[in-house]
Amino acid sequence: MTSIDAPLAAPVIDVDPFSDDYILNPYPHHALLRDGGPVVRLKHWNVHATGRHEFVRAVLEDPETYCSGAGVGISNFKQEPPWRPPSMVLETDPPEHTRNRAVISRTLSPAALRSLRGRFETEANRLVESLVERGRIEAVKDLAEAFPLKVFADAVGVPETGRDYLIAYGNMVFNGMGPRNALYAKAMANAEEVSNWVWSACQRANLSPDGFGMQIYAAADTGILTDTECATLTRSFLSAGVDTTANAIGNALYCFAKNPEQWQALRKDPNLARAAFEEVMRYESPFQTFFRTTTKETVLGGITIPADEKIMLSLGAANRDPRQWSDPDSFNIGRSTLGHVGFGGGIHGCVGQMIARLELEMVLRALATRVSSIEIDGEPRHQPHNTLRGFETLPVRLLP
Numbered sequence: 001m002t003s004i005d006a007p008l009a010a011p012v013i014d015v016d017p018f019s020d021d022y023i024l025n026p027y028p029h030h031a032l033l034r035d036g037g038p039v040v041r042l043k044h045w046n047v048h049a050t051g052r053h054e055f056v057r058a059v060l061e062d063p064e065t066y067c068s069g070a071g072v073g074i075s076n077f078k079q080e081p082p083w084r085p086p087s088m089v090l091e092t093d094p095p096e097h098t099r100n101r102a103v104i105s106r107t108l109s110p111a112a113l114r115s116l117r118g119r120f121e122t123e124a125n126r127l128v129e130s131l132v133e134r135g136r137i138e139a140v141k142d143l144a145e146a147f148p149l150k151v152f153a154d155a156v157g158v159p160e161t162g163r164d165y166l167i168a169y170g171n172m173v174f175n176g177m178g179p180r181n182a183l184y185a186k187a188m189a190n191a192e193e194v195s196n197w198v199w200s201a202c203q204r205a206n207l208s209p210d211g212f213g214m215q216i217y218a219a220a221d222t223g224i225l226t227d228t229e230c231a232t233l234t235r236s237f238l239s240a241g242v243d244t245t246a247n248a249i250g251n252a253l254y255c256f257a258k259n260p261e262q263w264q265a266l267r268k269d270p271n272l273a274r275a276a277f278e279e280v281m282r283y284e285s286p287f288q289t290f291f292r293t294t295t296k297e298t299v300l301g302g303i304t305i306p307a308d309e310k311i312m313l314s315l316g317a318a319n320r321d322p323r324q325w326s327d328p329d330s331f332n333i334g335r336s337t338l339g340h341v342g343f344g345g346g347i348h349g350c351v352g353q354m355i356a357r358l359e360l361e362m363v364l365r366a367l368a369t370r371v372s373s374i375e376i377d378g379e380p381r382h383q384p385h386n387t388l389r390g391f392e393t394l395p396v397r398l399l400p
């Protein structure tokens with residue numbers, strides 16, 4: 001290697017992914033992140049970051065160099081103990097990760113998904129019909145949260161009373177991946193009560209016999225996992241499976257309200273519901289960031305990253321990288337979204353993505369066959385959040 005192409009240190013840039021301005025409107029900041037270099041260093045937090053699609057993917061696909069066991073948020077578990085016992089899938093590395101993920105994957109078989117389809121469809125139709133009758137709705141509470149709180153929580157088999165705690169828990173888990181800022185403090189305000197409810201819901205005695213939770217316990221019955229490990233794995237469903245889809249549903253409604261011609265295209269052919277959801281995932285990614293930690297000194301895009309360094313992957317920026325997508329800032333359900341990183345990728349790629357797709361397909365189909373137009377009817381507000389992008393409130397009118 002000549003001195004001309006020797007690896008360089010990352011350029012330092014003044015982009016703060018946890019500032020109010022970035023959180024509420026990330027897109028101009030994403031451009032600075034991508035244009036700052038293949039890999040940059042964020043001045044405010046002293047961590048590396050990449051927002052370019054090519055390098056986000058490269059990191060996701062190289063878990064030996066970029067591990068998850070030191071946490072997938074900004075804090076390094078080796079230096080700062082996590083606020084809860086780490087996830088046995090999201091925050092572990094092989095071989096433990098491989099074993100634990102296999103237990104979850106087994107429960108999410110194609111047959112299991114087929115059996116959910118009818119239940120999801122019936123509930124989506126029932127809920128959407130009642131909302132269309134009302135006309136004006138608060139889409140976050142009435143639809144985006146209500147739907148997964150019913151169908152997904154039923155599928156896992158958690159008790160009906162207290163399910164709102166699941167929204168609070170998702171908030172804790174994903175705000176908890178950011179720095180210890182005001183959003184972190186707010187999300188953790190009721191941490192003990194919320195965590196206690198969730199932990200209790202994950203116990204064998206409190207799960208319904210036919211849900212995913214009890215299927216996880218079947219692994220304990222063969223001696224692969226202890227009961228406590230099964231409860232922790234069941235907890236992964238609950239942390240990762242509610243807030244995420246809720247934000248995706250809210251984002252989908254907003255995208256269609258803002259792009260009525262795309263709504264008409266979906267109405268014309270409701271079979272496009274799945275493709276439309278993939279475009280929502282690309283265009284308004286519910287997960288904006290995940291972090292990894294380097295296991296050794298490495299070079300990425302010609303930039304040297306030292307060992308034991310945090311690197312932020314901006315999934316949101318990668319999903320609108322003009323180096324990857326043509327006209328990335330336009331919402332177009334007819335485009336190819338192949339390769340978007342809204343569900344991550346590599347060995348940690350979202351294990352529940354087929355459930356999320358099924359939920360969104362059913363909601364979008366139910367809407368597309370009953371609603372001629374979705375209109376914003378009030379002041380939508382994005383939720384200030386360290387990791388997720390979605391709405392705090394989204395008043396809309398559904399016209400039959």
Ligand code: HEM
Nearest residue numbers: 089090236240241244245248342343344348350351352356
């Ligand atoms: C639209 C909704 C969803 C989005 C945007 C989403 C996004 C993601 C992303 C980006 C990752 C990768 C994390 C990483 O690389 O560190 C992930 C992992 C994960 N997701 Fe999802 N997810 C969604 C729905 C779900 C659902 C419904 C479930 C429950 C079945 C779920 C369970 C998980 C689990 C357990 C992991 C960890 C996988 C591993 O580390 O091997 N997700 N998700």
